[in-house]
Amino acid sequence: MTRLDDYPAADGDVRQSALNVLLRRMRTESDFPALSEAIGAINRIASSDREGVGALSNNILKDFALTNKLLRLANVAFYNQVGGGAISTISRAVVILGFDAVRSIALSLILFDNLENKAHAQQLKEEFVKVLYAGMLAREMADKAQVKDVEEAFISAMLHKLGRMLAMFYFPAETAAIRQRVDAEGHDEVRVSTEVLGVSFENLGMGIARSWGFPDQLVQSMKKLPGGTLNPCAGNTDRLRVLASFSNELCEIILGTPDADRGKALARLTARFSATLPVTEKQLSGVMEKSMQDIAQFALAVNVNLKHSVFAQQASKWAGMAAVPPAPEAEAAPQNGVPAIETELGGSVLHEYAAILDSAPGGDGGKPQRSSEEIQSILTSGLQDVGNSLIDDAISINDILRMILEAMYSGMGFAHVVLCIKDGRQNTLRGKFGFGDDVQDLIKAFDFSLAGQPDVFLVALQNNADILITDIDDPKIATRIPAWYRQHVPARTFVLFPIIVRGKPIGLIYADQPDPGGIMIPEKELALLKSLRNQAVLAIRQSL
Numbered sequence: 001m002t003r004l005d006d007y008p009a010a011d012g013d014v015r016q017s018a019l020n021v022l023l024r025r026m027r028t029e030s031d032f033p034a035l036s037e038a039i040g041a042i043n044r045i046a047s048s049d050r051e052g053v054g055a056l057s058n059n060i061l062k063d064f065a066l067t068n069k070l071l072r073l074a075n076v077a078f079y080n081q082v083g084g085g086a087i088s089t090i091s092r093a094v095v096i097l098g099f100d101a102v103r104s105i106a107l108s109l110i111l112f113d114n115l116e117n118k119a120h121a122q123q124l125k126e127e128f129v130k131v132l133y134a135g136m137l138a139r140e141m142a143d144k145a146q147v148k149d150v151e152e153a154f155i156s157a158m159l160h161k162l163g164r165m166l167a168m169f170y171f172p173a174e175t176a177a178i179r180q181r182v183d184a185e186g187h188d189e190v191r192v193s194t195e196v197l198g199v200s201f202e203n204l205g206m207g208i209a210r211s212w213g214f215p216d217q218l219v220q221s222m223k224k225l226p227g228g229t230l231n232p233c234a235g236n237t238d239r240l241r242v243l244a245s246f247s248n249e250l251c252e253i254i255l256g257t258p259d260a261d262r263g264k265a266l267a268r269l270t271a272r273f274s275a276t277l278p279v280t281e282k283q284l285s286g287v288m289e290k291s292m293q294d295i296a297q298f299a300l301a302v303n304v305n306l307k308h309s310v311f312a313q314q315a316s317k318w319a320g321m322a323a324v325p326p327a328p329e330a331e332a333a334p335q336n337g338v339p340a341i342e343t344e345l346g347g348s349v350l351h352e353y354a355a356i357l358d359s360a361p362g363g364d365g366g367k368p369q370r371s372s373e374e375i376q377s378i379l380t381s382g383l384q385d386v387g388n389s390l391i392d393d394a395i396s397i398n399d400i401l402r403m404i405l406e407a408m409y410s411g412m413g414f415a416h417v418v419l420c421i422k423d424g425r426q427n428t429l430r431g432k433f434g435f436g437d438d439v440q441d442l443i444k445a446f447d448f449s450l451a452g453q454p455d456v457f458l459v460a461l462q463n464n465a466d467i468l469i470t471d472i473d474d475p476k477i478a479t480r481i482p483a484w485y486r487q488h489v490p491a492r493t494f495v496l497f498p499i500i501v502r503g504k505p506i507g508l509i510y511a512d513q514p515d516p517g518g519i520m521i522p523e524k525e526l527a528l529l530k531s532l533r534n535q536a537v538l539a540i541r542q543s544l
Helices: 012-027 032-047 053-061 064-074 090-097 099-114 121-141 150-159 162-170 172-185 189-197 201-211 216-220 236-256 259-272 281-301 310-318 372-390 397-412 439-445 456-462 483-488 523-543
Strands: 416-423 428-435 447-449 467-469 493-501 504-513
Touching: 012 032, 012 162, 012 201, 032 053, 032 099, 053 064, 053 090, 053 099, 053 397, 053 428, 064 090, 064 099, 064 281, 090 099, 090 372, 090 397, 099 121, 099 150, 121 150, 121 162, 121 236, 121 281, 121 310, 150 216, 150 236, 162 172, 162 189, 162 201, 172 189, 189 201, 201 216, 216 236, 236 259, 236 310, 259 281, 281 310, 372 397, 372 523, 397 416, 397 428, 397 504, 397 523, 416 439, 428 439, 428 504, 439 483, 456 467, 456 493, 456 504, 493 523, 504 523
Parallel strands: none
Antiparallel strands: 416 428, 416 504, 428 447, 467 493, 493 504
């Protein structure tokens, strides 16, 4: 038997030099830096002890198209098997599906969205379908491979042929030449790709994955396995590597094996991996069928028609299916009315603090490209998310509050939304979490005493009044804007929604826009925002 570490390595200096040349060429492409930053950001969040659900949600929300696709995918049966109603916020998707599942979905969607729209788009889509199917297979077989983290299994299988997929996209001429030489001369792909590119597809993929911040365990799992029958795995990295290799080798066999030789090919594959991944041909058939059903649902989110995929048609045959399974429709986000929640607003009307929201003028509100109906739909769906979560004892108060803030942020198109919570020991209000660019810096700015001079923040809390400041430099209210705000917050307009529980100020929801007059909230949108704030009141009251 061959050991897993018997695979020969190329000369390190030569390989790194060639990789650097290719990376410089790729960085000249307009989309590669954006792709690198998007994937790198998610990997930094995943590896950080200080960041988590809020940071991941905030990062995904920056990309409107990614957000929509991820939510659509989260609502198909493939992921939303736990029930609990439709998912309409990224925060709830993380709660329901788990941090790692949302991360793996986001990474796969980012890769797909960035590796298309070229002249050879169909060829790339075919490659992506194959890679995605390998990920689904690895997810299904993770338990048999003794890999505990199924999402890590999915990502490792997807990354296994990353170098070849990136080469197809960024170096199409060289990739075509490599394919022609392999077919004509019968040489190994590793040798030919090294001769043409200066580095093998495998080492190209590993180098880029490392530069994107993937952990070493996932990078090492991208190594090609030696030939022959394998010995048992020595550790988790080897198990990931075996699982990723098995899944991708199966995909290559499916695509390149005549139907008459199917049984022999599967027998050879299972025998090769028998000591590392014990699976019978019958069990494998069930895994293939389940993976084909899963990929059909994934394809729905990325608008890929599997009926046009040669690989999908062949994989369906191998799974014993008569045809490529149709993609089911995702569960639609609820569009019904806002739940009836008793409004707790009261207090005096404070005209000297600009517009009190109950009497604020209407406007377009939110992002200009959205209609009022679209904004209301997002806010209403957010309310439904929160309502479904409030009856689930397993969901924490922080997760529910994040859903509320995300619905406000996404629906209205605010630049930032921040939740502040009272620190009873210090008698201060402090920023807890929020959404928007560089929101962590903004959160740190919110730390003010509740016993100070009555500025606009304290008045909102003391009088339980929702307040909109249209311009902090307006002479009528300029003296009421606290110094800490002017020093640390660049926004010129903001809105405040106090959180009052049993007559006591507990917290505050703050939202802003950079320019004066940047926030105008029509009556229906205002009612929905108040309902979301009242859900926060209810959630906090339930947690006490």
